[in-house]
Amino acid sequence: MNYKITNGTLLLPDGESLQTEKADLYIRDSVIAAVGGTVPENFGNFETVDASDRLIMPGLINMHTHAYMTLLRNYADDVDFSEWLFNRCMPVEDRLPVEAAYWTSLLGCMEMISTGTTCFIDMHMYHEQSCKAANTAGMRGYIGRGLVGEDLYTDGLSRFQGCLDEQEKYGSDMLKFILSPHAIYTCSEKLLRQVTEESEKRGMLRQTHLSESETEVDDAIKKFGRTPVEVMRDTGFLGEKTILAHCVQMRGDDISIIAESGSSIVTNPASNAKLGNGFAPIEDLRRAGVNVCLGTDGTASNNRSRLLRHLSSTARREMPRKPSTGKESWA
Numbered sequence: 653m654n655y656k657i658t659n660g661t662l663l664l665p666d667g668e669s670l671q672t673e674k675a676d677l678y679i680r681d682s683v684i685a686a687v688g689g690t691v692p693e694n695f696g697n698f699e700t701v702d703a704s705d706r707l708i709m710p711g712l713i714n715m716h717t718h719a720y721m722t723l724l725r726n727y728a729d730d731v732d733f734s735e736w737l738f739n740r741c742m743p744v745e746d747r748l749p750v751e752a753a754y755w756t757s758l759l760g761c762m763e764m765i766s767t768g769t770t771c772f773i774d775m776h777m778y779h780e781q782s783c784k785a786a787n788t789a790g791m792r793g794y795i796g797r798g799l800v801g802e803d804l805y806t807d808g809l810s811r812f813q814g815c816l817d818e819q820e821k822y823g824s825d826m827l828k829f830i831l832s833p834h835a836i837y838t839c840s841e842k843l844l845r846q847v848t849e850e851s852e853k854r855g856m857l858r859q860t861h862l863s864e865s866e867t868e869v870d871d872a873i874k875k876f877g878r879t880p881v882e883v884m885r886d887t888g889f890l891g892e893k894t895i896l897a898h899c900v901q902m903r904g905d906d907i908s909i910i911a912e913s914g915s916s917i918v919t920n921p922a923s924n925a926k927l928g929n930g931f932a933p934i935e936d937l938r939r940a941g942v943n944v945c946l947g948t949d950g951t952a953s954n955n956r957s958r959l960l961r962h963l964s965s966t967a968r969r970e971m972p973r974k975p976s977t978g979k980e981s982w983a
């Protein structure tokens with residue numbers, strides 16, 4: 653099918669920045685055939701789409717989410733991170749029927765598409781349902797199965813094998829797999845090393861949650877005598893194939909360790925705010941040369957998957973505070 657998209661505002665590259673321009677856009681068989689001007693030669697039959705009051709731009713990429721959590725929106729509000737994760741979300745996840753996992757993932761995909769996101773990086777218990785949902789929705793994605801435990805080849809074998817099977821089944825230009833150990837507090841150092849080796853051997857990307865909460869960092873320092881970032885560095889997990897979600901609580905040399913490794917980080921400002929975890933030091937990370945990406949995290953903690961809304965949350969605003977006169981009226 654061919655389309656002429658008219659009356660919209662195009663977002664176009666202009667050197668290293670972007671510009672907007674009112675022009676028609678012609679699409680032939682899913683590929684941009686022309687920008688502006690009259691109908692291209694041999695364009696054939698086409699449908700005209702009126703894009704008045706619309707911005708036309710490339711699809712957004714949600715770099716960290718859990719599409720299956722869409723069903724858990726508002727399920728656990730106003731509680732701290734540990735309560736939210738261990739006592740509220742995880743018990744529900746354990747009871748989630750497979751069919752529900754598909755429908756909730758599809759709902760997540762629909763919410764992303766309707767707000768401009770066409771590609772997402774996912775971490776899921778039922779990764780095969782994420783794949784199915786992404787296929788149904790026609791989205792691109794990197795899908796991961798959250799891995800936990802002591803040993804990838806014993807505790808996590810069926811899950812790991814499941815990832816490989818799904819890679820075989822769905823691996824395409826649209827959908828790929830990403831190895832996804834959950835976090836340092838649910839995975840052993842051994843498992844993290846094993847995942848790193850498999851990722852390097854198979855040329856697969858890897859992701860994890862890292863330094864999301866103060867408790868995670870304090871516990872790591874108590875248990876390992878190192879920050880979570882240092883633990884990850886020592887397992888070899890950091891590197892150019894690595895995506896680190898959150899990185900809110902950076903201590904000591906954490907930022908320079910991440911920068912030197914070439915890892916990318918994903919900031920999820922709404923999720924971090926909702927769970928009371930803080931605000932990632934985005935400016936410091938960028939100044940150090942780290943590739944900083946944007947994610948929504950799951951809908952249980954964001955509470956909407958509209959990525960542009962999360963972009964506005966990356967602007968840290970220092971609220972001006974006037975000294976109290978003691979005579980303010982609150983009427």
Ligand SMILES: [Zn+2]
Nearest residue numbers: 861897949950
């Ligand atoms: Zn997450």
